[in-house]
Amino acid sequence: MVTIRDIAKEAGVSVSTVSFAFNDSGPVAPETKEKIFEVIRRLNYQPNSAARGLAMQKTNTVCLYTPHPGSAFFNFSGNSTFSDLLQGVGEIIDQKSYNLLLSWDNAREDLPRALRLARQQSVDGFLFMLPSHETDMLEELTALAVPFVVMGRKEDISAVNTVDVDNFDAAYRNTKHLIDLGHSRIGFVSPGPEEYLVCSDRLEGYQSALTDNDCVQDPALVFIGNDRQESGYEAATAFCSLTTPPTAIVAGRDVQAIGVLQYAREHGLRVPQDVAIVSFEDSALAKEYGLTSIRTNLYDIGRESARLLFQIVSRKKQRAPQNVILPSELVIRTSCGATDSTDATARSR
Amino acid sequence: MVTIRDIAKEAGVSVSTVSFAFNDSGPVAPETKEKIFEVIRRLNYQPNSAARGLAMQKTNTVCLYTPHPGSAFFNFSGNSTFSDLLQGVGEIIDQKSYNLLLSWDNAREDLPRALRLARQQSVDGFLFMLPSHETDMLEELTALAVPFVVMGRKEDISAVNTVDVDNFDAAYRNTKHLIDLGHSRIGFVSPGPEEYLVCSDRLEGYQSALTDNDCVQDPALVFIGNDRQESGYEAATAFCSLTTPPTAIVAGRDVQAIGVLQYAREHGLRVPQDVAIVSFEDSALAKEYGLTSIRTNLYDIGRESARLLFQIVSRKKQRAPQNVILPSELVIRTSCGATDSTDATARSR
DNA sequence: CTGAAAGCGCTTACAG
């Protein structure tokens, strides 16, 4: 491989001059600079990143830390989760010309991978996509003064940087919206297992809205779903087998809402007249099926997290951690009955 | 951060001895070693990766190079593509304790990102997930003697290392299977745009099977679909509006097959009696819906590619490139009519 | 504007 010395020799200048020219970090005479760049281009020179990193104490790469790729969480919010998130993160990474290290925990190892990477100074910062708390790790990272931001939790561990949509609030608003439309018996489909913060937050938001508005809190009206359309269908089946079925359903994610719609269609239930539906995500599906849904975009979370991380990385001195709450927007369509609705099921496909 | 000198000082030995002990790369007296490790543990020492990389000329990271995260290709084979692939790659990466750099092309830059990374010696090798040929880049990489393997193409550019399932063969067998069952008018739903090798290979396999067996080749029987269930539904709609609809359909991917099933159910067509269906992927969906499908697992491709890459990376001298073709298996279920079929639509949900 | 030199934190012959 071609090194800076090769360039210096070929251009007849010193190594430092080449460095100054290449990085535009020192005064170099125009003609000298020109000559140097001619050689650089001719030899396809690129500075060795390890050498540069060592000298500058900087890697130019950030680590996106996720649960194991095979885990359910990885694909958590439906089809596009991770790729949406990645797109948001990638946009900023691109912009900054950084590298992205993708890492996850390895059961075989004692030391969390992120900690090792931090101690090795392999990356300049971390973006965490954590299914649950890992307080110890985050504390050590803080102690080491390694920049990081946690994505997708609303917990006010105000000691760390976080970016999230307020899932509690989103669920609260979703539910409240149905209540305002006159519903009081409302079913809830959890987007996934309760261990996930997203899920418990949404559940709690739903419950609080009910409580605050003196509505029934029936455990039979809560169904733990997953990322498959089927789970929405199953939830609807369960709800409708009750003596008093709910008149409205809060689906934890758009695919589940589709499952509910399917059930409704197959069983001659009109939406929203017989059952009103609201959902989360506002994915392409929501648009297609006329679902009222709350926009909780992982793309935004990815982008804002990355932005925040770069802010921290580039700051010299420590600052108080930031807790970014992304606005979520209730997008009203036909499935909830708030508009002078054409029947949503009629849209079929 | 704690350096090797800190350890040496604290343990009262030289820096080289610490290095020998830590890496088990030289003779160290047992007591010395013990003392050293005590200090290492106490101070949470991990060698600086840039320094180590510079000294050893090795980064311990490989790059998974993909189209831009936002691109359609990224999510190409349906829901789980990338995460499946990643799981396969991740498994091997974990095993080798390597790092994974995720990279993609940036429209704003002239130089392909992979080339820059290679020249910078930022990674030890590449895993390419390319939608199309990038011959120039691959050639320079070869010239630079940078190890890489290309995933997901069957082109016999035998000059580079590749890993793929034989999509042509898979489509051929899928189609032949239907022909053997007595069908001669067979529709084909492309899994995506024809520019993608996967798609053109599958299309050609389908066409060859028809030609070899004297079946009709009707352009109206080829529908270009995408990664959505709807495209299967639309294909079925198009096919059934023909004067002579096909009696069997080769769906380019499982979700499309589901779309076809849905159409069949809604229009009272029995599967496989009225229309037989075969598909690709053998995803969880195929199992659930009793689809006959060809197993073309991206998990396998990821795993085998990573394995091959590590083989190359660890080899000292260059060897002739390998072209790995992964076996694909035709999994017969009820949708094709080969078994004494219970009606596949009856399974509904 | 330019260059010689120290230093980033490791590894690895080479002596002892």
Added chain:
DNA sequence: CTGAAAGCGCTTACAG
């Protein structure tokens, strides 16, 4: 078995 020293390829004060 142990240590002093060179070297990996950069950057960056410091002199000139």
